Amino acid sequence: MKLKFWGVRGSIPTSGPAYVRYGGNTPCIEVHTDDGTLLILDAGTGIRGLGEDLAAAGKSVTASILITHPHWDHIQGFPFFKPAFVPGNAITIIGPQRSDITLERIIADQMTNIYFPVQLHELKATIAFHSVLEDDFMIGSARIRTMYMNHPGYTVGYRIDADGKSLVYISDNEVFSTEMMKQATNFEPSILNLFQSTNGDANKRIYDFAQGADVLIHDATYTPQEYKDKVTWGHSHYQFALQVARKAAVKRLYLFHHEPSRSDDAMDAIVGRCAEIMNDARDAFICDAAREGDELTW
Numbered sequence: 001m002k003l004k005f006w007g008v009r010g011s012i013p014t015s016g017p018a019y020v021r022y023g024g025n026t027p028c029i030e031v032h033t034d035d036g037t038l039l040i041l042d043a044g045t046g047i048r049g050l051g052e053d054l055a056a057a058g059k060s061v062t063a064s065i066l067i068t069h070p071h072w073d074h075i076q077g078f079p080f081f082k083p084a085f086v087p088g089n090a091i092t093i094i095g096p097q098r099s100d101i102t103l104e105r106i107i108a109d110q111m112t113n114i115y116f117p118v119q120l121h122e123l124k125a126t127i128a129f130h131s132v133l134e135d136d137f138m139i140g141s142a143r144i145r146t147m148y149m150n151h152p153g154y155t156v157g158y159r160i161d162a163d164g165k166s167l168v169y170i171s172d173n174e175v176f177s178t179e180m181m182k183q184a185t186n187f188e189p190s191i192l193n194l195f196q197s198t199n200g201d202a203n204k205r206i207y208d209f210a211q212g213a214d215v216l217i218h219d220a221t222y223t224p225q226e227y228k229d230k231v232t233w234g235h236s237h238y239q240f241a242l243q244v245a246r247k248a249a250v251k252r253l254y255l256f257h258h259e260p261s262r263s264d265d266a267m268d269a270i271v272g273r274c275a276e277i278m279n280d281a282r283d284a285f286i287c288d289a290a291r292e293g294d295e296l297t298w
């Protein structure tokens with residue numbers, strides 16, 4: 001399996017000299033399994049660069065875009081994804097199901113003529129939609145599992161297992177505390193119930209989902225200090241990302257969904273702080289903060 005980060009920033013793109021090393025695009029990760037199956041995790045602004053790269057290769061594109069949830073930072077790049085404009089290409093968009101609106105409508109609505117010059121039905125590629133609950137299915141050689149995360153609306157994480165390798169992608173997920181989540185107003189009651197009905201640590205369902213993964217990509221938007229003012233915003237601090245990696249016994253953790261105003265130097269400081277915490281805890285996994293352009297093959 002191999003991956004490449006095309007966007008690692010949360011919430012809104014950022015640019016400027018303070019952000020060049022980690023990058024400013026919103027979430028998008030390219031994943032290939034050994035049989036050539038192309039999976040794209042989220043369609044944030046990073047997908048524009050991926051689309052340019054795929055178009056430059058000059059081959060027809062068959063891809064599945066796995067959307068965690070349709071908040072802007074996870075879908076706003078799709079209208080700029082070049083392969084969607086090319087006849088013969090086949091794109092399947094996968095994302096969480098809602099009862100009030102279809103996944104197709106959600107993607108189409110950000111391209112109505114109020115917001116965008118080209119409408120979804122004008123795209124030349126074949127575009128299919130597949131909405132998911134907590135599911136388990138195959139794409140090529142990859143087994144895909146989804147699980148609801150603790151984030152406003154319906155948000156899933158993805159686990160990909162293929163060729164004996166595994167990757168877990170949890171872009172937006174808040175540490176669950178029954179006490180703190182009493183204040184939550186934008187969260188789905190049925191999903192809060194899933195966490196609340198877990199015996200012991202309510203986050204255990206997340207640890208189980210990521211158990212033994214080779215690579216875990218997890219929300220680490222905040223520092224623990226910042227998080228105190230952001231409870232129920234749907235995001236984690238880096239100490240919780242470390243905790244998920246530890247409890248799930250993963251081999252490698254990437255901190256992800258970086259706070260938009262977090263400079264490169266501030267990111268370095270967080271990576272350094274995580275190394276200290278891991279040293280004290282005698283953690284065996286590798287931890288880094290995801291950087292745009294980083295690639296990994298395993």
Ligand SMILES: [Zn+2]
Nearest residue numbers: 010011073172
């Ligand atoms: Zn997000």
